[in-house]
Amino acid sequence: MAELSLEMLGITKAFPGVVALDNVSFTCHVGEVHALVGENGAGKSTLMKILAGVYQPDRGEILLRGRSIRLENPAAAQRLGIGIIYQEFNLLPWLTVAENILLGDLPRTRWGLVNWSRTYEEAQRALDRLGVCLDLKARVIDLSVAQQQLVEIAKVLSLHTDLSVIIMDEPSAVLAGHELEQLFAVIRTLKAQGVTVVYISHRLDEVFEIADRVTVLRDGHSVGTGCVADMDKPTLISMMVGRSLDETFPARTGDVGEPFLEVRNLSCTQLGLRDISFTLHRGEILGLAGLVGAGRSELAMSLFGVARIDGGQVTLDGKPLPLGKPKATIDMGLALVPEKRKEQGLVLSQSVRNNTSLVILDRLRRLVLIDDRRERELVEQQVRDLDIKTPNLEREVGYLSGGNQQKVVLAKWLSSAPKLIIMDEPTRGIDVGAKAEIYQLMRALADKGTSIIMISSELPEVIGMSDRILVMSRGRLAGELDRMEATEERILTLAVGETLVAACDTDDGQPVGGEVN
Amino acid sequence: MTTTSVTPQPVGKSAFKHFLADNALILVLYGALLVALAALSIYSPTFRSSANLWTLARQTVIPGIIGIAQTIIILSGGIDLSVASLVTLISLLCAGLMDGKPERLLPVVLLMLLIGLVVGLANGLIVTRGRVPPFIATLGMSLILQGAAYAYATVPKGGVAPGMADVLYYGSVGPVPLPVIYLVVIFALSVLLMYRTPFGRAVYAVGGDAEVARRSGIQVGRIRILVYCLGSFLVALAALIATARMGIGDPLAGNGMELDSITAVVIGGTSLFGGRGNLFGTLAGVIILMLINNVMVILGVSVFYQQLIKGAVVLLVVAIYKQRA
Numbered sequence: 050m051a052e053l054s055l056e057m058l059g060i061t062k063a064f065p066g067v068v069a070l071d072n073v074s075f076t077c078h079v080g081e082v083h084a085l086v087g088e089n090g091a092g093k094s095t096l097m098k099i100l101a102g103v104y105q106p107d108r109g110e111i112l113l114r115g116r117s118i119r120l121e122n123p124a125a126a127q128r129l130g131i132g133i134i135y136q137e138f139n140l141l142p143w144l145t146v147a148e149n150i151l152l153g154d155l156p157r158t159r160w161g162l163v164n165w166s167r168t169y170e171e172a173q174r175a176l177d178r179l180g181v182c183l184d185l186k187a188r189v190i191d192l193s194v195a196q197q198q199l200v201e202i203a204k205v206l207s208l209h210t211d212l213s214v215i216i217m218d219e220p221s222a223v224l225a226g227h228e229l230e231q232l233f234a235v236i237r238t239l240k241a242q243g244v245t246v247v248y249i250s251h252r253l254d255e256v257f258e259i260a261d262r263v264t265v266l267r268d269g270h271s272v273g274t275g276c277v278a279d280m281d282k283p284t285l286i287s288m289m290v291g292r293s294l295d296e297t298f299p300a301r302t303g304d305v306g307e308p309f310l311e312v313r314n315l316s317c318t319q320l321g322l323r324d325i326s327f328t329l330h331r332g333e334i335l336g337l338a339g340l341v342g343a344g345r346s347e348l349a350m351s352l353f354g355v356a357r358i359d360g361g362q363v364t365l366d367g368k369p370l371p372l373g374k375p376k377a378t379i380d381m382g383l384a385l386v387p388e389k390r391k392e393q394g395l396v397l398s399q400s401v402r403n404n405t406s407l408v409i410l411d412r413l414r415r416l417v418l419i420d421d422r423r424e425r426e427l428v429e430q431q432v433r434d435l436d437i438k439t440p441n442l443e444r445e446v447g448y449l450s451g452g453n454q455q456k457v458v459l460a461k462w463l464s465s466a467p468k469l470i471i472m473d474e475p476t477r478g479i480d481v482g483a484k485a486e487i488y489q490l491m492r493a494l495a496d497k498g499t500s501i502i503m504i505s506s507e508l509p510e511v512i513g514m515s516d517r518i519l520v521m522s523r524g525r526l527a528g529e530l531d532r533m534e535a536t537e538e539r540i541l542t543l544a545v546g547e548t549l550v551a552a553c554d555t556d557d558g559q560p561v562g563g564e565v566n
Numbered sequence: 567m568t569t570t571s572v573t574p575q576p577v578g579k580s581a582f583k584h585f586l587a588d589n590a591l592i593l594v595l596y597g598a599l600l601v602a603l604a605a606l607s608i609y610s611p612t613f614r615s616s617a618n619l620w621t622l623a624r625q626t627v628i629p630g631i632i633g634i635a636q637t638i639i640i641l642s643g644g645i646d647l648s649v650a651s652l653v654t655l656i657s658l659l660c661a662g663l664m665d666g667k668p669e670r671l672l673p674v675v676l677l678m679l680l681i682g683l684v685v686g687l688a689n690g691l692i693v694t695r696g697r698v699p700p701f702i703a704t705l706g707m708s709l710i711l712q713g714a715a716y717a718y719a720t721v722p723k724g725g726v727a728p729g730m731a732d733v734l735y736y737g738s739v740g741p742v743p744l745p746v747i748y749l750v751v752i753f754a755l756s757v758l759l760m761y762r763t764p765f766g767r768a769v770y771a772v773g774g775d776a777e778v779a780r781r782s783g784i785q786v787g788r789i790r791i792l793v794y795c796l797g798s799f800l801v802a803l804a805a806l807i808a809t810a811r812m813g814i815g816d817p818l819a820g821n822g823m824e825l826d827s828i829t830a831v832v833i834g835g836t837s838l839f840g841g842r843g844n845l846f847g848t849l850a851g852v853i854i855l856m857l858i859n860n861v862m863v864i865l866g867v868s869v870f871y872q873q874l875i876k877g878a879v880v881l882l883v884v885a886i887y888k889q890r891a
Binding site: 353355375376378379380385387392393394395396397398399403406407408410411413414417418419421461 | 758762763764767768770771774775777778779780781782783784785837841842
């Protein structure tokens with residue numbers, strides 16, 4: 050019988066108007082990777098924030114190695130050796146790796162100045178414990194996201210002399226391909242040192258790969274805990290959603306139409322895009338696969354007009370697409386649902402209504418004023434169609450959940466009735482139920498003749514949704530696959546192609562040009 | 567495509583509650599203002615005299631118009647530190663060039679409004695094309711305008727044409743002072759502009775998140791430039807009213823107006839980071855600052871204490887806002 054590390058027993062936590070956790074129990078062993086899964090709003094974050102000392106439970110007990118503990122604030126959790134890696138990193142971009150790792154407690158000389166030699170020594174020790182190699186004097190802003198994540202983990206290690214539990218909240222959301230492997234290697238290293246890793250993720254494949262056991266939360270209740278080895282994906286999904294969910298992707302009903310978008314020899318040195326040519330048909334869903342940094346988002350940005358290009362021609366429905374001007378592009382019927390919805394998709398301080406109508410303000414105008422009634426009807430229609438859960442239209446979108454925020458971004462672009470939608474990671478960080486809804490929606494749009502370019506790092510999604518798949522590698526198109534012939538192996542082979550060497554280089558901690566995003 | 571369909575919660579009590587919740591800050595602000603007015607009226611016969619109240623309203627006009635300008639600029643994610651120098655420059659130039667001659671009234675007034683537009687355009691271009699942060703851009707502009715004003719005159723100069731004083735400041739319709747009518751009209755138009763036109767929505771979007779705005783097809787640079795033009799135009803209008811009030815060009819005409827206007831905006835609950843806030847709050851802020859002045863004058867308190875109390879009010883109000891959030 051494995052030794053118990055962390056026990057959370059009968060935890061209940063209510064917020065005004067909602068019981069976030071109802072008598073939830075969660076138990077981990079020493080040296081175990083324990084996955085915590087559940088849809089958005091299931092209570093994962095609340096449970097972890099209680100563990101991090103951010104929230105206080107209304108009822109329940111927490112034990113660490115058999116001893117009852119109280120976590121009245123984050124400092125208390127820190128003292129007890131409980132660390133947390135949030136989705137948003139807490140790093141100071143202009144400081145060095147070493148400074149960031151030891152930020153809370155820089156070693157000092159007896160004169161009260163920073164003791165640099167000890168700083169580097171201790172930072173190095175933290176990195177060694179993770180089994181990774183980074184340049185201690187590099188500024189964090191120059192690192193790739195994956196490397197920044199390693200700094201964040203090293204920081205947690207150095208903060209807790211005796212780290213017993215580390216919580217990782219969606220650590221893979223920012224990673225892809227080879228980077229994920231490195232994270233898993235780090236997790237295994239920590240595990241070997243007897244650290245309990247709580248791994249929160251939406252991606253079930255990862256859970257099956259890295260976790261020993263998994264606990265499922267649903268609507269603030271714990272549905273169950275089990276060994277990963279005894280489970281399969283459908284079981285887990287049905288535990289999460291409380292119903293068995295048809296995981297198959299909605300099939301196309303008709304044929305694709307005539308060519309719609311023609312891209313010829315598109316290049317952009319600044320974004321690292323080289324000589325890209327392809328055709329997109331009416332009503333077609335074109336998947337764009339590749340590793341992070343392969344240039345997929347950059348291609349989307351240059352088509353949409355956010356970035357300037359150096360050469361090449363793009364025509365939409367036979368007419369040249371004005372590049373470099375988002376407004377003109379939008380007027381021609383393009384929409385870009387961005388990867389980072391908070392930074393690029395939504396004005397968080399504005400209401401659902403104002404965000405949804407932002408793209409079509411000019412179309413809603415009657416003489417000089419916005420037609421209030423038409424705007425309201427249109428937004429209400431979108432809220433209904435997409436099933437956006439919001440108390441009213443005037444709610445600031447910053448207060449909505451991630452899935453609902455993503456739906457508002459979709460609503461905003463759908464309201465402009467686009468002829469071509471580029472969706473960059475449309476289901477990232479979204480729960481299983483909302484994902485299925487978005488797939489249905491994409492297929493319905495395509496069936497109505499809308500062309501879609503979908504960028505995704507989740508291969509099953511790319512293969513399941515796309516009519517045709519383009520694979521990018523280092524700023525070039527590495528190949529094209531038909532829906533029928535696409536397999537994960539084929540896509541990966543094309544995607545990795547020449548970057549295989551570069552991927553190995555990053556393991557030595559040397560940032561590789563063009564790979565850093 | 568969905569299994570359940572949830573409509574946004576409809577009308578009735580809950581919608582009213584949401585309205586209260588969404589506008590709590592403004593409602594509290596106006597509530598406090600009403601209480602203060604009532605209390606002052608009960609305790610001070612001087613205060614409640616209609617002459618004093620109309621004077622108060624008249625005095626609100628200039629800071630009110632500048633407050634509107636500052637609010638729109640701050641909502642767009644900018645700030646304007648050049649308003650005070652612009653008021654001083656226009657005061658001196660207007661009275662100096664007009665020099666009491668009626669035939670020069672119209673051309674000089676138009677020239678002053680044009681100067682306002684040009685200064686706004688310059689601010690906007692420096693911020694957008696020059697990529698200078700608004701704080702620094704308008705700080706530099708403030709020094710330039712101040713320098714220009716003092717190069718022109720360092721002592722009171724010239725005089726306004728007969729009639730200008732009445733039309734812009736001292737005249738009234740019945741008991742209502744003309745400038746108060748101007749303020750109400752400008753305020754109403756600004757409210758329509760900010761909440762009911764694509765331009766206004768774009769200003770909020772640009773201030774809330776410029777990158778998102780750009781990706782939504784909003785021409786961010788153009789909006790910013792227009793905002794500074796509109797702002798400086800309004801400030802020029804306020805400066806003309808201020809000149810009419812003084813009757814001469816006053817080298818101290820604008821003194822302190824940049825900070826007073828920002829103070830009013832802050833009391834009104836508008837975020838200095840842009841994208842959040844509204845004109846109603848600013849109006850309350852302006853009136854609150856006016857009330858403090860007025861009461862202090864009635865009580866015969868020194869001007870230094872006025873500043874002290876204003877400062878305390880700002881800190882108190884902002885601290886209260888932060889607690890709520």
